[in-house]
Amino acid sequence: MDAPQEILEHVFGYTRFRGQQRQIIDTLMAGRDALVLMPTGGGKSLCYQIPALARPGCGVVISPLIALMQDQVEALRAAGVRAAYLNSSLPFSEAQRVEEALVRGEMDLLYLAPERLSQTRTLELLRRAELSLFAIDEAHCVSQWGHDFRADYLQLNCLHEQFPHVPRIALTATADRRTRAEIARRLDLENAEHFVSSFDRPNxxxxxxxxxxxxxxxxxxxxxxxxxxxxxxxxxxxxxxxxxxxxxxxxxxxxxxxxxxxxxxxxxxxxxxxxxxxxxxxxxxxxxxxxxxxxxxxxxxxxxxxxxxxxxxxxxxxxxxxxxxxxxxxxxxxxxxxxxxxxxxxxxxxxxxxxxxxxxxxxxxxxxxxxxxxxxxxxxxxxxxxxxxxxxxxxxxNPPQTWDGTEAAAKLLSCVYRTGQRFGAAHVIDVLRGSENEKVRKFGHDTLSTYGIGTDLSASEWRAVTRQLVVRGYLEVEGEFHSLRLTEACRPLLRGEERIQLRKLPPKAKGARSDASKATPPAEIAPADLPLWEALRACRKQLADRHGVPPYVVFHDATLRGMVAARPQSREEMLAVSGIGDSKLEKFGDAFLAVLRDFNPSAVD
Incomplete structure (x- = not known):
C-alpha cells in the first residue's frame, strides 16, 4: 500500500483526515518541506507517519525524550508498522540489530534523539540507508527564547546540508510568531510550506x-x-x-x-x-x-x-x-x-x-x-x-462579579506608604485589619491612621485586592522580604481622580466525600450499557498487560465507546468501528468480539 488514504484506513483504522493533515501529507509526498503548528491531540504524528509509510525508504523522527519514542514505537508496532528507536536505553546488540534492519530496508520508521543525530557515526549510518523523510518533533525546543530550549536542536540544520533531497517536516504545538520565525530560521525551513492550525482546544x-x-x-x-x-x-x-x-x-x-x-x-x-x-x-x-x-x-x-x-x-x-x-x-x-x-x-x-x-x-x-x-x-x-x-x-x-474597589485600594496603598514600603502583604493586611500580633506592636503600626480601617474585608479579600493591584501595576514587590512599594501609576487613584473595578472572590464551596477509587464513566455511556463498558475496559487492560503496553495502545476510549454503540458481532463489523485497523483487528479483535457476544446471547457464531 502506498496511497495515504489506504494507509489511514488499513493501518490506523480511520476513514477521514482531519484539518490540514491531507495537505501536509501531500506536501511531503511531493518531496517538499513543511513547518507544522498543530495543537496537542490534533493528529500531528499522522502527518509524518503516513508519508513515511507511503514513500520509499525509512522515515527518521527526531524526538527529545526516550519515553516519547518508546510510546510511539509501541503504538506503531501494535498497528503493524515496522518501527524502532535508537537511544541510550538499548543494549549494544539490540541497537546493532536495528541499524542492520535500517540498512537492509526493513524499517518503516526510526526514532532518534537529537544528540545522537549530531554524531558522525549516525550520519554515516543514515547515508547508507534509503530515507523517506525527516520529522523534527517538538520543534520549539530549538528556540533559545522558549521554555523548553535544548542546545542539541541547534545542530539539526545539518539535515538540510547533508541530505538536501530528503523532505523535512518540523512540528510543534507551542509557538508564538516570534518562536515560529526562529524555528524556520534555525532549521533552514524559511522556504518550507507553513501550516498553522487553530490553537483552540475546545474540549x-x-x-x-x-x-x-x-x-x-x-x-x-x-x-x-x-x-x-x-x-x-x-x-x-x-x-x-x-x-x-x-x-x-x-x-x-x-x-x-x-x-x-x-x-x-x-x-x-x-x-x-x-x-x-x-x-x-x-x-x-x-x-x-x-x-x-x-x-x-x-x-x-x-x-x-x-x-x-x-x-x-x-x-x-x-x-x-x-x-x-x-x-x-x-x-x-x-x-x-x-x-x-x-x-x-x-x-x-x-x-x-x-x-x-x-x-x-x-x-x-x-x-x-x-x-x-x-x-x-x-x-x-x-x-x-x-x-x-x-x-x-x-x-x-460563571461570569465573575466585580465591585468598586476604589476605596479599598486607596486604604491598602495608604497603609503600604505609612508602614514605610518595606513590609510584605501579610503584615500590611494585619495592620489594615487591626491585628494585635507582636510584629504590628513591635513596629508601632498599631498607632497608624490606617490601623484597623480594613475590618470590613476578610484577609482573603485583602489578599485578592493586593494581588490585583500588583498585576495592574499600582504596586510592585521588591527584595528578599517581598516588600510592597507604590508605583507612579497609583497617584491618580490616591488623589481620587480614578476609580477601579476589582474581581470578587468566589464563594467557598463545600467538599463532598466520595470513594477515590471509583471511576466516573463517560457521560455518553447509558446506565444500561455500563456493564458492557466495564467488561470492554477489563478486556483491554488484560490484553495490554499481556503485551506489555499501555491500554490506549490496544484501543482508545473512543474506540471502546464505538463498540458499545455499534455492538459489532463479526470481524467485518469490527472494522467499521473508528480506530480499528487490519493489524489491531488481527491481534485483538477476537477477544473483544467474545466480550461483545457475551452481551448479545442471541448472536450466532
Whole structure:
C-alpha cells in the first residue's frame, strides 16, 4: 500500500483526515518541506507517519525524550508498522540489530534523539540507508527564547546540508510568531510550506481561581468531577510535589511524585505506571510532560502559577488528547507572583532575557485576572482571534462579579506608604485589619491612621485586592522580604481622580466525600450499557498487560465507546468501528468480539 488514504484506513483504522493533515501529507509526498503548528491531540504524528509509510525508504523522527519514542514505537508496532528507536536505553546488540534492519530496508520508521543525530557515526549510518523523510518533533525546543530550549536542536540544520533531497517536516504545538520565525530560521525551513492550525482546544475547559486553601480546592475538584480518572498536578517546587503526592495518597488517591531530583529508575517507573494503569495522578514539576502520549488524561491542575502562557498552554494541552471533555484548573496567589519574579531577577540570563521573562509572566498574570473569556485571551496571545466567547471556560460559564474597589485600594496603598514600603502583604493586611500580633506592636503600626480601617474585608479579600493591584501595576514587590512599594501609576487613584473595578472572590464551596477509587464513566455511556463498558475496559487492560503496553495502545476510549454503540458481532463489523485497523483487528479483535457476544446471547457464531 502506498496511497495515504489506504494507509489511514488499513493501518490506523480511520476513514477521514482531519484539518490540514491531507495537505501536509501531500506536501511531503511531493518531496517538499513543511513547518507544522498543530495543537496537542490534533493528529500531528499522522502527518509524518503516513508519508513515511507511503514513500520509499525509512522515515527518521527526531524526538527529545526516550519515553516519547518508546510510546510511539509501541503504538506503531501494535498497528503493524515496522518501527524502532535508537537511544541510550538499548543494549549494544539490540541497537546493532536495528541499524542492520535500517540498512537492509526493513524499517518503516526510526526514532532518534537529537544528540545522537549530531554524531558522525549516525550520519554515516543514515547515508547508507534509503530515507523517506525527516520529522523534527517538538520543534520549539530549538528556540533559545522558549521554555523548553535544548542546545542539541541547534545542530539539526545539518539535515538540510547533508541530505538536501530528503523532505523535512518540523512540528510543534507551542509557538508564538516570534518562536515560529526562529524555528524556520534555525532549521533552514524559511522556504518550507507553513501550516498553522487553530490553537483552540475546545474540549478543554479552562478554569483559573485564586488560592483559598488550595488543597481543599483541589480535593473538591477531584471528588466532584474527576473520580478515578487520570490526571497531572503541577507544582513549582520538588518539596511541594512530594508533600502533595503524599497528602493525595492519604485522601485515598493513587498519586505518584515526579521531579528531576528523584532517581531515574523511580521516575521511569512512575511514568510507566501513569501510562499503563487507570486512575493514576502524577504530581510533578515541569520536568514531567513533554512526550507524554497518554490520550485519556482527563485533567491538568496547577497548584502554582506557570511562568508563561506558552508553558501553561503546553502543560494544559496534555489533557484530553483524545478530544474528550477535560479540565484545566489553575490556582494562583500573590506568593506565586513574588516567587517567579524573584526567580527571573536572580537568573543568570542577560538583561534582555530577564525582560522577556518578566513580560511573559505579566502576560500570564493578565490571563489570570481578566474578567472576559479565557479562551479568547489565550488564542489572541498566539495570534488567533475567536470571534465569540467560547462558552466553555470559567468566565463564560460563571461570569465573575466585580465591585468598586476604589476605596479599598486607596486604604491598602495608604497603609503600604505609612508602614514605610518595606513590609510584605501579610503584615500590611494585619495592620489594615487591626491585628494585635507582636510584629504590628513591635513596629508601632498599631498607632497608624490606617490601623484597623480594613475590618470590613476578610484577609482573603485583602489578599485578592493586593494581588490585583500588583498585576495592574499600582504596586510592585521588591527584595528578599517581598516588600510592597507604590508605583507612579497609583497617584491618580490616591488623589481620587480614578476609580477601579476589582474581581470578587468566589464563594467557598463545600467538599463532598466520595470513594477515590471509583471511576466516573463517560457521560455518553447509558446506565444500561455500563456493564458492557466495564467488561470492554477489563478486556483491554488484560490484553495490554499481556503485551506489555499501555491500554490506549490496544484501543482508545473512543474506540471502546464505538463498540458499545455499534455492538459489532463479526470481524467485518469490527472494522467499521473508528480506530480499528487490519493489524489491531488481527491481534485483538477476537477477544473483544467474545466480550461483545457475551452481551448479545442471541448472536450466532
Amino acid at each position: 478543554i475547559q479552562y478554569r483559573i481561581a485564586q488560592k483559598d486553601n488550595p488543597r481543599r480546592q483541589l480535593l473538591q475538584f477531584l471528588r466532584s468531577e474527576h473520580q478515578g480518572q487520570a490526571g497531572i498536578v503541577y507544582c513549582l517546587s520538588r518539596t511541594k510535589v512530594e508533600s502533595t503526592a503524599n497528602w493525595l495518597c492519604q485522601q485515598g488517591y493513587t498519586a505518584l511524585p515526579y521531579h528531576a531530583g528523584l532517581p531515574a529508575e523511580m521516575r521511569a517507573e512512575h511514568q510507566r505506571r501513569f501510562l499503563r494503569e487507570d486512575g493514576i495522578i502524577v504530581v510533578a514539576t515541569i520536568a514531567f510532560g513533554m512526550g507524554i502520549d497518554k490520550p485519556d488524561v482527563r485533567f491538568v491542575a496547577h497548584l502554582d502559577l506557570p511562568k508563561s502562557i506558552e508553558a501553561y498552554y503546553q502543560e494544559t494541552g496534555r489533557a484530553g488528547r483524545d478530544g474528550e471533555p477535560s479540565t484545566a484548573l489553575l490556582l494562583y496567589g500573590l506568593e506565586d507572583v513574588v516567587k517567579l519574579s524573584q526567580m527571573a531577577a536572580d537568573s543568570d540570563g542577560s538583561e534582555e532575557h530577564k525582560r522577556q521573562e518578566s513580560a511573559r509572566l505579566n502576560a500570564m498574570l493578565g490571563l489570570c485576572e481578566i474578567t472576559s473569556c479565557r479562551r479568547q485571551a489565550l488564542l489572541h496571545y498566539f495570534g488567533e482571534e475567536l470571534p465569540e466567547p467560547c462558552g466553555n471556560c470559567d468566565t463564560c460559564l
